[in-house]
Amino acid sequence: MALLPGGSTIPLLGVGVLVAFLAYATCKLLGGYLHKWFAMKPIPELGGTYPFIGNALQFKTSAGDFFRQIEDFTREFYSAPLFKLWIGPVPFVILFHADTVETLLNNSIHLDKSSSYDFLHPWLGTGLLTSTGNKWRQRRKMLTPTFHFSILADFLEVMNEQAEVLVEKLDAKAGRGPFNCFSYVTLCALDIICETAMGKKIYAQSNADSEYVECVYKMSDIISRRQRKPWMWPNFVYHLFGEGREHDKTLGILHSFTNEVIRDRAEKTPSPESDGAPERGTRKRRAFLDMLLGTTDENGNRMSHQDIQEEVDTFMFRGHDTTAAAMNWALHLLGSHPEALRKVQQELQEVFGSSERPVTTEDLKRLRYLGCVIKEALRLFPSVPFFARTICEDCHIKGFKIPKGASAVIVTYALHRDPRYFPEPEEFRPERFLPENSAGRPPYAYVPFSAGLRNCIGQRFAQMEEKVVLASVLRKFDVEACQRREELRPVGELILRPEKGIWIKLEKRTTSAD
DSSP states (O other), rough: EEGGGGGGGEEEHHHHHHHHHHHHHHHHHHHHHHHHHHHTSSOOOOOOBTTBBBBBGGSSSHOOOHHHHHHHHHTTTTTTTEEEEEETTTEEEEEEEEEHHHHHHHHOOSSBBBBGGGHHHHHHHSTTTTOHHHHHHHHHHHHGGGGGGHGGGHOOOHHHHHOOOOOOOOTTTTTSEEEHHHHHHHHHHHHHIIIIIIIIOOOOOTOTOOOOHHHHHHHHHHHHHHHOOOOSSHHHHHHHSSSHHHHHHHHHHHHHHHHHHHHHHHHHSOOOTTOOOTTTTTOOOOOHHHHHHHOOTTTOOOOOHHHHHHHHHHHHHHTHEEEEHHHHHHHHHHHHHHHHHHHHHHHHHHHHHTTTOOOHHHHHHHHHHHHHHHHHHHHHSOOSEEEEEEEOOEEEEEEEEEEETOOEEEHHHHTTTTTTSSSSSSSGGGGGGSHHHHHHOOGGGGOOOHHHHHHOOOOHHHHHHHHHHHHHHHHHHEEESSSSSHHHEEESSSSEEEOOOEEEEEOOSSSSOO
């Protein structure tokens, strides 16, 4: 012990241990940073990269401006196989060519999501979107059967019902000039995912001001803003100087809602022994949540309440915004291309005639041109414009070493515009996706739902919903876009949105398509 002024004492051994620990931690962090810095030095990079700060000060904080910067970077480095940038001390390699993307997505090692997804953990926990390693593999294996086509077909009823509500809402806008359709379509998608995922009607299309609906959008915006500001990444800084309190308040509302739904559904869900015999004349409409409540792993263990909440929250988050954006972009593109719209409506006429019956699974198979329209809309405006993975072991991409711990970002927005595989890439041409025109195209040149082992488990659900909703709208209305392409100004947040919405004009259809 040493004597200090005033007679107090301090354990020198304790101070020494603390200093040694801090020195060790600092050296370890610095060593890891320098290792990545030198290993990645040969990779083309943005100008103005500074030690420890990287390129963080170059990035715009506005979501729209930031996305346009990423666009510009991919054009600037188009002739390079990849390039790198640093956000603070974290290196990112940017991939947007089919062969480099395949190297990453076709590898069973690099399955972990980037650290930028950590900001989703308070909301989504470590569900299918954010989990890693054995937990992800086990969860994916458990959940895959719940997305079998025969099960998804049961959700058609909900999709048709909510599409009918949307058509009624749009009917009031028909013939009355331009309006922003983005929120109408988004609320329809939210109603669909709430009822199919949770078995809960929230009537979002009739009550857009509901607290839960507002909080879903608010949380997405809060997380997106934080991801773009590395100085807000440390939790203590975020809660002292950022939106930490608003984040936690919003999170509480979201979790309370899903908690209540899960408890209520669990009480009403029969045991597996009794589930096979509904009462005569009744048919229980099952939701994704019902299947989770009955799901077991290979050892017969059921999912815990927390496990179920992670997946329900994940599908609420990822299951409506992405499909809503895709449908909105498709409406704009069809409204801008009358010939493509005419072909879609001719196909609808051939399938449905003048009937007003709901869409069936057989109809979905026959709506081939509409399917091409949806794919082309997702090529031009992928719902997820970029996503990131962690490099889990040292690897080489096109001769460049990428060290373990770096992050790789796949920019689907740029990948889908490679003129080698999509001539005149800015042109809207649904025929690109006809079988005869797709032959020979590299499979990793088009990845709107990611690809490889970690592809989107809900892509069939999404494509089914998009066909049902778009078919329902286009059977009733002619669409005219009120914005030029350059006026859309896409914003790349957690999904790709138009900065000022999608403005269209609708007219009721009075004659069948010729």
